[in-house]
Each structure stands twice: as structure tokens, then as C-alpha cells.
Amino acid sequence: MMDSTEQTRDIALEVNGRAVAEQVPVRLTLADFLRQQLGLTGTHLGCEHGVCGACTVLVDGRSARACLMLAVQADGRTVTTVEGLAPADGPLHPLQQAFHECHGLQCGFCTPGMLTTLAELLAECPRPTEDEVRVAISGNLCRCTGYQAIVDAALLAARRMAGDAEAA
Amino acid sequence: MKPPPFRYHDPDSVEEAIGLLGRLENARLLAGGQSLMPMLNMRFVLPDHLIDLARVEALRGVRLEADRARIGAMTVQRDLERDAALAERLPLVAEALRWVGHRQTRNRGTLGGSLCHLDPAAELPAVCAVLDAVVRVRGPGGERQLAFADFPLGYMTPAIEPDEMLVGVELPLWPRGHGHGFAEFARRHGDYAIALAAVQLALDASGRIARAAVAIGGVGPAPVRVQAAERALLGEAPTDAVLAAAAAACREVEAMDDVQVPGTYRRQLAGVMARRALADAVARASAQGT
Ligand code: FES
Numbered sequence: 001m002m003d004s005t006e007q008t009r010d011i012a013l014e015v016n017g018r019a020v021a022e023q024v025p026v027r028l029t030l031a032d033f034l035r036q037q038l039g040l041t042g043t044h045l046g047c048e049h050g051v052c053g054a055c056t057v058l059v060d061g062r063s064a065r066a067c068l069m070l071a072v073q074a075d076g077r078t079v080t081t082v083e084g085l086a087p088a089d090g091p092l093h094p095l096q097q098a099f100h101e102c103h104g105l106q107c108g109f110c111t112p113g114m115l116t117t118l119a120e121l122l123a124e125c126p127r128p129t130e131d132e133v134r135v136a137i138s139g140n141l142c143r144c145t146g147y148q149a150i151v152d153a154a155l156l157a158a159r160r161m162a163g164d165a166e167a168a
Numbered sequence: 169m170k171p172p173p174f175r176y177h178d179p180d181s182v183e184e185a186i187g188l189l190g191r192l193e194n195a196r197l198l199a200g201g202q203s204l205m206p207m208l209n210m211r212f213v214l215p216d217h218l219i220d221l222a223r224v225e226a227l228r229g230v231r232l233e234a235d236r237a238r239i240g241a242m243t244v245q246r247d248l249e250r251d252a253a254l255a256e257r258l259p260l261v262a263e264a265l266r267w268v269g270h271r272q273t274r275n276r277g278t279l280g281g282s283l284c285h286l287d288p289a290a291e292l293p294a295v296c297a298v299l300d301a302v303v304r305v306r307g308p309g310g311e312r313q314l315a316f317a318d319f320p321l322g323y324m325t326p327a328i329e330p331d332e333m334l335v336g337v338e339l340p341l342w343p344r345g346h347g348h349g350f351a352e353f354a355r356r357h358g359d360y361a362i363a364l365a366a367v368q369l370a371l372d373a374s375g376r377i378a379r380a381a382v383a384i385g386g387v388g389p390a391p392v393r394v395q396a397a398e399r400a401l402l403g404e405a406p407t408d409a410v411l412a413a414a415a416a417a418c419r420e421v422e423a424m425d426d427v428q429v430p431g432t433y434r435r436q437l438a439g440v441m442a443r444r445a446l447a448d449a450v451a452r453a454s455a456q457g458t
């Protein structure tokens with residue numbers, strides 16, 4: 001799809017702990033870069049205009065919509081996608097484990113965005129209230145679960161990560 | 169849905185950005201991208217050049233001075249929301265920010281981007297209106313300042329020339345002990361408001377209203393100060409009747425009609441939101457000499 005007038009740039013960034021150097025068209029979104037150029041299809045694209053939250057990734061630890069960022073803007077940054085939350089061959093991230101146990105997903109389309117958003121929340125606020133969890137995922141649409149199981153999972157993961165004995 | 173082709177520029181100084189703006193045809197400034205990127209993805213805008221301000225460090229940050237807060241145009245909304253010193257002097261800002269989009273968009277979206285996009289229902293322009301913000305704009309001829317009241321020229325149209333850019337905002341501080349209120353009605357959390365009200369109040373030693381500012385957003389083409397409401401409050405004790413009279417004045421503002429929301433409904437909501445914001449502001453204000 002790249003014609004001769006398409007401007008490209010070399011970018012270097014860290015993705016899920018791995019150094020990445022690539023050439024990208026300047027108009028390529030970060031989401032398409034992750035999915036198409038790096039093959040990290042865990043980052044989902046629902047709306048591509050900033051409404052659904054499925055494309056949420058962490059940029060320097062802060063949640064961001066990857067459809068509303070250009071790949072060139074990630075130059076020099078650290079990006080974490082859902083694939084980077086837990087090691088490929090290790091145990092699941094506590095959030096993933098809790099989603100699994102609480103049925104926090106059905107089709108799974110919203111899940112990567114939910115997980116990355118909640119990972120940021122729990123890093124900032126280790127013991128969130130139910131309300132704080134609901135506000136944190138207010139920008140993530142789920143068409144399946146009705147959200148309750150997602151909220152339950154987030155609270156369970158929070159208790160475990162904070163080391164509360166009864167949650168183990 | 170992909171952005172159209174453009175040339176990308178990422179200057180690291182304001183001077184360089186203004187140079188590019190002056191030189192390039194059909195160029196757009198990219199701030200946090202939370203409004204412009206959707207418009208690019210949907211190809212509502214087709215710029216030949218995109219000038220990304222993300223690397224202009226001088227445009228970021230909050231500085232508190234004796235009588236004002238100086239905020240760089242590229243300060244990220246979430247940094248503003250979490251600025252403890254600002255929250256102590258002007259708590260309205262953080263309270264209103266919680267209504268702006270969602271955590272993910274506030275992590276990227278900027279104060280300046282929101283003001284220049286100037287959506288009539290956006291929270292930050294209403295905050296600037298109620299706080300009598302001073303807007304700093306720079307162009308090839310240097311910097312000029314204007315009162316926020318003169319900033320919206322009309323629907324989504326800021327008073328910025330094509331070769332100029334917003335560089336910062338100054339928010340005059342209110343005395344300690346003032347009260348603030350912010351109320352908004354939207355169909356879903358994070359949506360643009362159907363109507364919102366922002367209020368600042370200061371009481372004198374006898375508990376009467378010594379200073380009042382009331383702004384309504386989402387109702388007309390741009391946020392407005394409601395002087396009739398402010399007049400109804402000034403010098404009065406904040407009784408229910410006085411607050412109700414001020415709220416009634418807020419129902420008189422110019423209102424837009426659209427397919428989903430008739431203007432009469434927006435005006436009705438403006439009054440309700442004003443009443444709630446006023447009640448919060450009164451509850452938070454402490455009587456003191458000013
Ligand atoms: S795909 Fe990015 S928010 Fe929907």
C-alpha cells in the first residue's frame with residue numbers, strides 16, 4: 001500500500017521488554033504498527049476512533065488508546081501490550097488469572113484493553129474501591145459480560161496483588 | 169479507517185513550530201491527538217502537514233505563582249488532574265477533569281488541545297470561562313494575551329490565526345476558603361455533556377456572597393458566563409431562594425437544538441446543573457474576610 005510519496009521514519013522503542021527498531025509510514029497508527037508490523041494481535045481494534053478502548057496499551061506505563069497515537073510518536077518510548085503483561089511461558093498476570101476465575105471475559109474482544117487499563121489502575125491504586133474500578137474502565141466497552149464479572153475480577157486481583165491473606 | 173497521507177514534523181521548540189506553521193500550506197498542529205486523531209482516522213480532516221507538538225517540552229508543566237497558575241498548553245490532562253498544588257488552590261480544575269473523557273484519553277489529551285478544539289460541551293473551556301483564564305497565543309509577530317471571554321469566536325472556533333498557536337493559559341487564583349462546584353449531565357460517563365455548570369463562590373466574614381462566577385457549557389455554541397446569575401448571588405446570603413434565582417437565570421442562556429437534544433431540554437438541564445453546582449460551592453466555601 002506504500003506509494004512513493006508516503007513518508008516513512010525509523011523508530012526505536014521498547015515493546016514488551018524487547019528493543020524494536022523499525023521503519024514505519026508516518027501515518028501508521030501505533031495499533032496497526034503493533035498488530036501488522038510486529039504481529040502483536042492481542043491489541044484489538046474495535047472502533048479506530050477512540051471510543052471502545054479495545055486498543056488500550058501502556059505507553060511508559062500509562063494507558064493510551066493505540067488507535068489515537070501514531071507509531072512515530074512511540075519512538076523512544078516503552079510500550080506494553082497485553083502480550084507483555086505476563087511472560088509467555090510463565091504464570092498468568094494476577095489480573096488475567098482473576099479474569100479466568102471470575103469469568104471476566106466471554107468473547108474476549110474487550111479483554112486486552114480491560115487488562116492493560118486495570119494494570120495501570122492497580123499500579124497507581126493498589127486497593128481500589130468498586131467505584132474506582134468502574135470509573136477506571138468507563139472508557140472500555142464490553143458487549144458480553146455486563147461488566148460485573150470484570151469488576152469482580154479486578155477486585156480479586158487487587159486483593160491478591162496487595163497480599164491480602166484471605167484472597168489467596 | 170486510517171489517517172490520510174501527510175508529511176510529519178516534530179519540532180522541539182515553539183519558534184520552530186511557528187516557523188513551520190508559517191511556511192507550510194494546509195498544516196495542522198497535533199497536541200494530544202484525542203480529537204484530531206479520530207478526525208484523521210475518519211478523514212474528516214485532510215492536512216498536508218501534521219506538526220506534532222509532543223516534543224516541545226517548554227509547553228508542558230504547571231507553575232504556581234502568588235496570584236496565578238501558569239499552565240503550558242501541552243500539559244497532559246491527567247497531570248493537571250493530579251497536580252496537588254493546583255488542586256489545593258483551584259480544586260475546581262481537578263474536579264472538572266474527572267469528567268473529561270476517560271483515563272486513557274486524559275493520559276494523552278492536553279489542556280491546549282481541548283481549548284483549541286473548543287467543543288461546546290467540553291469541560292475545560294467552561295473551567296477557563298468561570299476562572300477568567302488568560303490565554304497566551306504566539307505567532308510570527310510575538311506573543312499576545314487575551315481574556316478567555318474573547319477566545320471563542322463561535323461554534324468550535326477559537327480566536328487564533330492560522331499562523332498562531334496557543335502556548336499557555338493563566339488561571340488567576342481565588343482566595344483560600346472559596347467554594348467550587350461542578351455538575352454535568354451526559355448520557356454516559358465520559359461523553360460530552362448535554363449541559364454542565366461550573367461555579368466559584370467566595371463568602372465574606374458575615375457569610376454573604378462576596379464573589380461569584382457561574383459558567384454554563386454544552387448548551388450554546390460555546391461556554392458562557394451567566395452574569396444575571398452572578399448578579400443574583402452577589403452580596404446575598406446563600407439561601408435556597410437566592411440559589412434558585414441564580415439557577416433560574418441559567419435557564420435563559422442561548423441553547424442549541426440537535427436531533428437528540430432539543431434546546432429547551434438543554435436549558436432546563438442548565439438550571440438543574442447550576443443549582444447542584446451552586447449547592448456544592450456553598451457547602452465548600454467557608455466564611456472569612458477577603
Ligand atoms: S479501537 Fe481504539 S478506542 Fe476503539
Ligand code: FES
Nearest residue numbers: 106110142143144
Ligand atoms: S467479553 Fe466480549 S466484549 Fe467483553
